[in-house]
Amino acid sequence: MTQKYEVIIGLEIHAQLLTDTKIFCRCKNKYGVEANSLVCPVCLGLPGTLPVLNQKCVEYAVKMGLATGCSIAHFSRFARKNYFYPDLTKGYQISQYDEPLCTNGSVLIHVDGNEKRIRITRIHLEEDAGKSIHNSGEITDTLVDYNRCGVPLIEIVSEPDMRSPEEAYAYLTKLKQILEYLEICDCNMEEGSLRCDANISLRPFGQEKFGTKTEMKNMNSFKGVEHALKFEIQRQMKILDEGKQVIQQTLLWDETLCVAKPMRTKEKSDDYRYFPEPDLVPLKIDYNMIDQIQKTLPELPDDKFNRFINQYQLREYDAKVLTADRKIADYFENIVKITSDPILTSKWIQSETLRAIKEQNTDIENLGIPVKRMGELLNMLKNNVITVVVGKEVFNKMLKSIDSPDQIVAKGNLCQDNDSEGLEAIIKETIAENPDELEKYRSGKKALFGFFMGQVMKKTKGKASPDILSSLLKIFLEKLE
Numbered sequence: 001m002t003q004k005y006e007v008i009i010g011l012e013i014h015a016q017l018l019t020d021t022k023i024f025c026r027c028k029n030k031y032g033v034e035a036n037s038l039v040c041p042v043c044l045g046l047p048g049t050l051p052v053l054n055q056k057c058v059e060y061a062v063k064m065g066l067a068t069g070c071s072i073a074h075f076s077r078f079a080r081k082n083y084f085y086p087d088l089t090k091g092y093q094i095s096q097y098d099e100p101l102c103t104n105g106s107v108l109i110h111v112d113g114n115e116k117r118i119r120i121t122r123i124h125l126e127e128d129a130g131k132s133i134h135n136s137g138e139i140t141d142t143l144v145d146y147n148r149c150g151v152p153l154i155e156i157v158s159e160p161d162m163r164s165p166e167e168a169y170a171y172l173t174k175l176k177q178i179l180e181y182l183e184i185c186d187c188n189m190e191e192g193s194l195r196c197d198a199n200i201s202l203r204p205f206g207q208e209k210f211g212t213k214t215e216m217k218n219m220n221s222f223k224g225v226e227h228a229l230k231f232e233i234q235r236q237m238k239i240l241d242e243g244k245q246v247i248q249q250t251l252l253w254d255e256t257l258c259v260a261k262p263m264r265t266k267e268k269s270d271d272y273r274y275f276p277e278p279d280l281v282p283l284k285i286d287y288n289m290i291d292q293i294q295k296t297l298p299e300l301p302d303d304k305f306n307r308f309i310n311q312y313q314l315r316e317y318d319a320k321v322l323t324a325d326r327k328i329a330d331y332f333e334n335i336v337k338i339t340s341d342p343i344l345t346s347k348w349i350q351s352e353t354l355r356a357i358k359e360q361n362t363d364i365e366n367l368g369i370p371v372k373r374m375g376e377l378l379n380m381l382k383n384n385v386i387t388v389v390v391g392k393e394v395f396n397k398m399l400k401s402i403d404s405p406d407q408i409v410a411k412g413n414l415c416q417d418n419d420s421e422g423l424e425a426i427i428k429e430t431i432a433e434n435p436d437e438l439e440k441y442r443s444g445k446k447a448l449f450g451f452f453m454g455q456v457m458k459k460t461k462g463k464a465s466p467d468i469l470s471s472l473l474k475i476f477l478e479k480l481e
Contacts, residue, residue, distance in 0.1 A: 005202040005240065007233055008210055009168050010160035013175055014153050015185040016128065016193035017060045023127050023152035024051030024094065031191055035145040043127075043150030045090030050279050057152040058101070058283065060184040061125050062293045064154055065102030067178050067300055068120055072290050076101045078125075078277040087130035087144050095126035095155075097274040101283065107178070108302060109170040118171045119159035126153050131192075148192075160199065160210070165229035172196060172225060177301050181326045189220050196225050201246070202236045211236075212246040216260060218253045228253040231260055304329055312342035321350055327364050328354075331371060338375030341382055348378060352395050360399075369398050377405040385409070389462030423456070423464055427476050430455045441477055452477065 022029050025042035042049045065072050079097040102123035109116055128151040133143040156175060162168045176194065179185040187194040201213035216232055219225045231253075236246050251260040299307070301323055308319040308329075323329045328349065335345045353374070357367055377398065381391045386409060397408050430452060431438055441448040452473055457464060 004204065005237060006205050006207075007163050008160045008201045008203065008213070009162035009165075009229060010199045011156075011158045011162070011168060011171060012197040012199070013156040013158075013172065014128075014195040014197075015064075015156065015175075015179055015187070017057055017152040017154060017184055018186060019054060019056045019060065019152055021054060022150035023054050023057050023125070024150055027150065029151055030147075031193070033147065035143075036147060038147045039149065043089075044146060045149075051094065051277075053280060053283070054152060057125055058285070059293055060152075060182075061101050061123060061154045062285065062290065063182050063184060063297065064156070064179065065105065065123050066290070066294055066297060067182055068102075068105035068107055068123070068156075068175075070102035070105030070120060070123060072285060073099065073101055073103065074285055074287075075099070076124075076283045076285075078280045078283070079274045080277050081126075082273045083271075085129065085132075086142065087132045087146070087149075089130070089146060089149060093127060093129060094277055094280070096124035099282075100124035101285075107171065107174045109167060109174050111164070111166050111170050116161075116167065118161045118167075121157045121159050123154055123156050126155055127151065128153050160201075165226045165233070168198065168229055169222060169226045172222060174301070176222075177324060181298055181301055183326075189222070198225065198229060198232075200229060200232045200236070202233065202240060211240075212248050214246065214248065215250045216253055217250060217263065218255075220255060224253065224255050227258060228260060231258065235260065298326070301326075312336070312346070314342065314346055318346045318350065321354075322346060325364075331364050331374075334371040335375045335378065338371070339378045339382060341378065344378055344382060348374075348381075348391075348395075352392065356395075356399060367399070369395075373398060373404060380405055380409065387462055387464070387466060389457060393462065423460070424476075426456055426459050426464075427452075427473055430459065431476060438477070449473070449477065 017023075017029075019029050021027060022043055025040050027038050027040050027043055030038060042051060062072055064070075076096060077099040078094055080092040081095045081097070082092045084091055100122040103121065105120035105123070106117050107120070109118055128148050130144050130146040130149045133145060158171065162171060176187045179187055179194075185193060189195070196219055198216045198219070199213045200216060201211040203209065203211040214232060214236070216228050219228050232251065239246050250263045252263045253260050304323045304326075305319050308314050308323060309316060312319075314322070322332050331353075332342075332345060332349055335349075336342045339345050353364070353367070353369070356369075357363060360367065377391060377394060380386050380394075381388065386394065390409070393412075394405050394408050397403075397412075398405065401408065403411070434452070434455065437448050437451060441452075453466075453470065456473065
């Protein structure tokens, strides 16, 4: 990013696990319900209560560890992280400290055509705290919703291996993709189910010792992470250029103003007074459990990406788009079973399906075009029953109708028109209506061929066979009267 300083970035990512209940009690793990309606004495930390570990949380954490190449500890321990805050009812958070569940993993990222491996220091289990609500409507006091207390999290801590905001963005995107493939987190940053804290420092090129780091919090979107990192890098660069020292502190990112504001002086681990959680026995995992979890892992994103290129002869770009979302990848493969044409299927999913998903702000499951209907539409295109123009029209009607592609085509009389005599008449009419363009075409401006194709297609409402139209049009455009 600069020739003078090297940027050092490490990310701490909290992913909320998609379990039915919380990590240490039987309260429902659910978002968006009435405040303080999903709480009990255990997650409120009332005296005399004891936590009981949710086994599904352990399985999900191990899944993420295996998917990122981590070593899974056969013996790990929970600890108390002590600090005072209104949304932490117990005065401490149950987490893991010096004996985490997963260690020494990595993921592969790609930035600007370059491949880089980002190391993962650890993945550990912990409980979430409640949520403070400041200045809500007419109420100026701070309110606290304890529903989130005890919600299960995994914290994924990277090594300081990233050297630019773009690399951090790619790393965060890759972890999100893996979490969604494993179906253990919905990764909705706006709802807080995926949260990212960043540690940033700068050092002169050639210097081995790290500079003073700051921690950035409250980044609520992927782009927000990238923007916040760029801001903080520029801020630290200015401080160093002025001969001053960066202060180790925690900063809050203001997405609206695009600035970072000091929150507190950065704590060290000693400040939290970690000690082993006395109410939970150490967590022991045997080889058999790890093997059983390993067998449940789906095909992971990188493996699926490589297979799509080799099996379906797709370009790298197309394979990347299709495998970015596991559900889209499955949708593609199931349609290919119907069409036997991966190239056509890939093209239409990217151009039409993904466009519709974005426009309707939905997902593939709720778009309303299941595999069978999409496969039927693409087979009609493949067999020249309809043209591409008509195919797009039919696709848009399928979004609003439960009719099959056959029914939509039949009702609209949209079958491809292969009538050469009828096309000849339309071509002659079109040429006669555009004498200036005809003269320019015959004078050497052959690009106007596309103009005439478009005009004829309009007159035929997109039903003309492109191959027949192209052949006939060329004859009549070159024909001298």
